[in-house]
Amino acid sequence: MxxxxxxxxxxxxxxxxxxxxxxxxxxxxxxxxxxxxxxxxxxxxxxxTKDDLLAAILKRLLARLAGDAATLGGADGLHVFFRRLVEQAAAKRTVVDLAGVSVPAAVGQLGEAVGELLRQAQAAGTVRDDVRRPEVMALLVSVCQGALQGGWDVELQERTLAVIFAGLAA
Amino acid sequence: MxxxxxxxxxxxxxxxxxxxxxxxxxxxxxxxxxxxxxxxxxxxxxxxTKDDLLAAILKRLLARLAGDAATLGGADGLHVFFRRLVEQAAAKRTVVDLAGVSVPAAVGQLGEAVGELLRQAQAAGTVRDDVRRPEVMALLVSVCQGALQGGWDVELQERTLAVIFAGLAA
DNA sequence: TACCATAATGAGTCGAGACTCATTTTCCAA
DNA sequence: TTGGAAAATGAGTCTCGACTCATTATGGTA
The missing domain is CATH 1.10.10 (Arc Repressor Mutant, subunit A)
Structure with missing residues (x-):
């Protein structure tokens, strides 16, 4: 090229x-x-096509998130990642609006990274053992959507995350 | 007329x-x-305008939901309402896509109804006392968004709601 | 440097969908 | 029954944005 x-x-x-x-x-x-x-x-x-462009930036975005997640770990890595992602979503329109475009490989990569964070949190006893990856991903996506759309302030975000973290806790 | x-x-x-x-x-x-x-x-x-039409059906929709909520109550009224709404969102594109259009009055009405369900759940000891209405609404909207977008199956929906209900529980 | 394949340009095409308005139709009060 | 105001009609306008392509410019190689 x-x-x-x-x-x-x-x-x-x-x-x-x-x-x-x-x-x-x-x-x-x-x-x-x-x-x-x-x-x-x-x-x-x-x-x-415009979709090709959207797919390309979504791929980059997800790869970056997966890389981010890979640098975290330990007892509260999952929590940190969760909060960080939600903060991003509230400020920008990151993953949310791009939902229509699918980049399976990139999503898989992010899923792996989140799975690893979950495993470590469970090993550390921060998260219940019967929680699995799919629902963590589902919650992550949901809360990002909600945060973006609702224009949450810091307090609401904290209180909402508190409920979810309590639900994940051992 | x-x-x-x-x-x-x-x-x-x-x-x-x-x-x-x-x-x-x-x-x-x-x-x-x-x-x-x-x-x-x-x-x-x-x-x-098209927006007027969207606002009109959103208003009707929210009023109907508020009416729905008003018929529920007791220890698990909030839980029933939560699940019902998420099921609807997954099947249709109810509240979700309409977010751009705002009908404050109608939203307020729904908020009241949810608040009442929360109060009753707390009185029955099903939900922690320090949970407040805003985060319940935020969770409700978030999960509806997620369910719609992710095309959740029944099991994923149950597991996700289980985490949230655990987070709300006393 | 000279050449040309590769890339950039941007005015133009095309389709889609929101909205208009002159004309026709329908209701209903007197 | 009928006059006319209210309502319905739907072909047409207008705007906007995705995408094209003939033309021009440029990087890299011999």
Whole structure:
């Protein structure tokens, strides 16, 4: 791939993440192009459809989250990750709006990472043994959705997470 | 209001609820008109903008939920209501997609009803005393969102609700 | 440097869907 | 029954955004 093409691809991805995570996926490709400083045609050369572009940034986003999760661990790693993710969701429109687009591989990667955090928390006795990964993921997604949509303040977020953490606790 | 106008208004609301709760709010007004058996112009005569139509069915929906909640009570009224709402959300796109449209009065009414269920559950000792209404509402909305989006099966739904109920329990 | 394959450009096409309005139809009060 | 106000009709307008492509520019190689 030529150097300019490589550079533009990165710029477009950065711009797309910025635009879509703030304005939602309804934002126009035109706007992404403008922010990236390229012509609209260039965006479509790199990502033939808008969905391709969405899938690409979702993949990057999930990979980053999985990487984040991998650096955590121990008794409260799961709790830290949970809180961090919810905070992000409330500020931006991260995972939430992108739900329609599916990137199974990337989701799987995140699932693995969360599973590991769960295992460690259970080993440390912070989380009940009969809790499994699927419901943890379900809660994670749900609360991110809720936080984004409801515009929670810090206190509400804390109180809501407190209920969930109590439900997970041994 | 003339009799035919009254009749059409009802038909349009019913059709709109059917269409929007199944296809999401992106469905076209055209489709609503077709299902209602009226011309597109008639829809716009009754509801000048699409948002007006969305607000109208959201209001009806919330009022109905509040009515539902009012018939419940006792030790597990809150739990029943919670489960029922999540089941609905998973099947249809009820409250979820309509989040953008705000009908404060209707939301307040539902909040009152949920608050009453919470009070009764606490009186019966089913729910911890330090849990308050806002986080219950937040959890309710979150889980509905998650259920809709994730396409949960029955088991996942049960396991997820189990965590939340455990978190609420005394 | 000269060449050309690769990439960028952006005006233009296309379709979809919200909304309009001149015309026709329907209700209902007198 | 009938006059006319209220309501319904639906083809048409308008806007917006995804996507195209003929043309121009550019990076890299011989």
């Amino acid at each position: 030529r150097a300019d093409a490589q550079r533009n691809r990165e710029r477009i991805l950065d711009a797309a993440e910025e635009v879509f995570t703030h304005r939602g996926t309804a934002a126009s490709t035109e706007e992404v192009a403008r922010l990236a400083g390229v012509a609209i045609g260039t965006v479509f050369r790199h990502f033939p | 003339r009799a035919d106008a009254q009749r059409n208004r009802e038909r349009i609301l019913d059709a709109a609820e059917e269409v929007f709760t199944h296809r999401g709010t992106a469905a076209s007004t055209e489709e609503v008109a077709r299902l209602a058996g009226v011309a597109i112009g008639t829809v716009f005569r009754h509801f000048p």
